Amino acid sequence: MLDGEIKLIENAVRGKASAFGLLYDHYQPKIYRFVLIKIGRREDAEDLTHQVFLNAWQNISNYKDLGFPFSSWLYRIARNQIIDRYRTKKQEVGLEIVDEEYFSDFGLNEKNLEEKIQLERVMKAMKELKQDYQDVLIMRFVEDLSVKEVAATVEKSEGAVKLMQHRAVKELKKVLEKKMPGSENSTAAQSAK
Amino acid sequence: MEPIELLKKFKHLGADSDYTRKSKIVILSQGNDKLAGFSLASREIAAGVFRSGWSIAMTAVMLLLAIGSFSILKILSPAKTSVVDIGGLRAEAQAIDAQIELTNVFYNDILGLENKTSTVSAAPPEVKSPKAATVPTQNEINASLGSAETTSTKPTIDSVLDALSR
Numbered sequence: 001m002l003d004g005e006i007k008l009i010e011n012a013v014r015g016k017a018s019a020f021g022l023l024y025d026h027y028q029p030k031i032y033r034f035v036l037i038k039i040g041r042r043e044d045a046e047d048l049t050h051q052v053f054l055n056a057w058q059n060i061s062n063y064k065d066l067g068f069p070f071s072s073w074l075y076r077i078a079r080n081q082i083i084d085r086y087r088t089k090k091q092e093v094g095l096e097i098v099d100e101e102y103f104s105d106f107g108l109n110e111k112n113l114e115e116k117i118q119l120e121r122v123m124k125a126m127k128e129l130k131q132d133y134q135d136v137l138i139m140r141f142v143e144d145l146s147v148k149e150v151a152a153t154v155e156k157s158e159g160a161v162k163l164m165q166h167r168a169v170k171e172l173k174k175v176l177e178k179k180m181p182g183s184e185n186s187t188a189a190q191s192a193k
Numbered sequence: 194m195e196p197i198e199l200l201k202k203f204k205h206l207g208a209d210s211d212y213t214r215k216s217k218i219v220i221l222s223q224g225n226d227k228l229a230g231f232s233l234a235s236r237e238i239a240a241g242v243f244r245s246g247w248s249i250a251m252t253a254v255m256l257l258l259a260i261g262s263f264s265i266l267k268i269l270s271p272a273k274t275s276v277v278d279i280g281g282l283r284a285e286a287q288a289i290d291a292q293i294e295l296t297n298v299f300y301n302d303i304l305g306l307e308n309k310t311s312t313v314s315a316a317p318p319e320v321k322s323p324k325a326a327t328v329p330t331q332n333e334i335n336a337s338l339g340s341a342e343t344t345s346t347k348p349t350i351d352s353v354l355d356a357l358s359r
Contacts, residue, residue, distance in 0.1 A: 017221045024217050032208040046208060050216045057220050115202070122199045141200040172196040 001069060002026045009070055012060050020057055027071060028053065031078050034138050038082055040123055048085060052078045068152035071145070075153040079135060125175040133168035140165055 002008065002023070011019035031052055036045035055077050063073060126134050135154055139145040145153075151161045 021217060021221055024220065028213060028217075029207050033203060033206045036206060037203055042209075046212050046216070049208065050220070053216070054220050054223060057223065118199060119202060122196070122203075125196075137200060138203075141197050142203045169196055176196055176199075 005070060006065075009063070009065070012057075013063055015061075020060065023070065024053055027074050030071065030143050031074055033142060034075065035078055035082065037123060037126060037138050037142065038134055039085070040127070044085075048078070048081050052081055055081070069149050072149055072152040075135075075139065076155075079131075079153070083131070121176065121179055122172075125172055125179055128175050129168060129171055132164055133171060136161060136164045137168050137172065 005023075008019045008022055012023060028049065032045060032049045035048045035052070036042065039045050039048060052074065056074055063070075126137065129137070132154060136150055139150045139153060140147075147158050147161050147165075150165075151158045154161065154164075156164070
């Protein structure tokens with residue numbers, strides 16, 4: 001949580017642009033990461049992140065402090081934006097068709113090519129998980145949010161989030177094993193090509 | 194490698210600084226329409242309150258001036274205010290009452306005259322309707338005139354004229 005966040009939020013709700021600017025500086029990287037991992041393409045992630053903050057700024061007068069962190073409000077906006085985008089883009093592109101192109105402009109400044117390939121593999125595996133599982137994994141292990149914060153964002157109980165997290169990790173592991181270069185499924189896929 | 198460890202590697206992902214700067218400028222320059230509307234409305238309300246408050250204050254001042262000037266006049270010139278003669282006013286009011294009484298007496302006189310002359314009147318005089326009393330018929334007038342001739346009390350010319358006019 002940002003220092004003096006409550007005061008900043010109050011000022012932003014009153015329409016003070018400088019206060020919202022500080023909130024933007026603090027939360028933009030987190031929201032961008034969240035969107036990028038889920039969407040996979042830099043341009044789309046930038047566009048969506050911009051929309052999330054624009055939406056937040058235009059509707060900040062409706063923000064009510066219900067004891068949840070401000071970030072959970074932003075994540076909720078981001079989730080809704082992503083869902084809307086999937087609805088409109090579903091007919092246009094299929095994941096299988098654009099697989100390589102989709103991750104080619106990922107924007108990782110990795111020195112190690114091996115690590116870059118590994119991350120791309122994780123992202124592909126993530127895309128095979130349910131939306132809720134993806135959200136829980138990103139928020140818990142990339143953004144280090146507490147279970148309570150994640151629960152507030154996904155609008156579920158803390159117990160449900162813990163269960164989802166357990167299942168999501170298990171599922172991701174399974175998908176990653178399937179996609180490993182030496183695995184049976186992977187070799188089968190290679191031979192099919 | 195464990196999936197959790199792999200996920201943690203995403204932490205270093207970040208947006209392009211040029212994009213971040215431009216996006217922030219664009220968002221903050223968009224302005225908040227709802228808040229702008231709200232602030233405009235609140236400004237109008239404040240102006241309205243100020244205007245009405247000002248008019249109320251002016252009315253209060255005018256009232257104070259009016260009351261104050263009356264009190265000052267009363268204090269400074271008691272002679273002028275004592276011109277109003279309460280005793281005289283009371284006497285005048287009593288005189289008006291007296292006139293009314295006299296008129297009633299006169300009216301009752303006429304009614305009394307009628308009662309005296311109508312020998313077959315069934316209804317008592319007190320239950321007579323006001324309309325009948327105020328507008329005597331021609332027969333009544335004739336009767337009153339005729340009876341006036343027969344009775345010993347001679348009607349005055351004024352009473353006859355008054356009866357005729359009614």
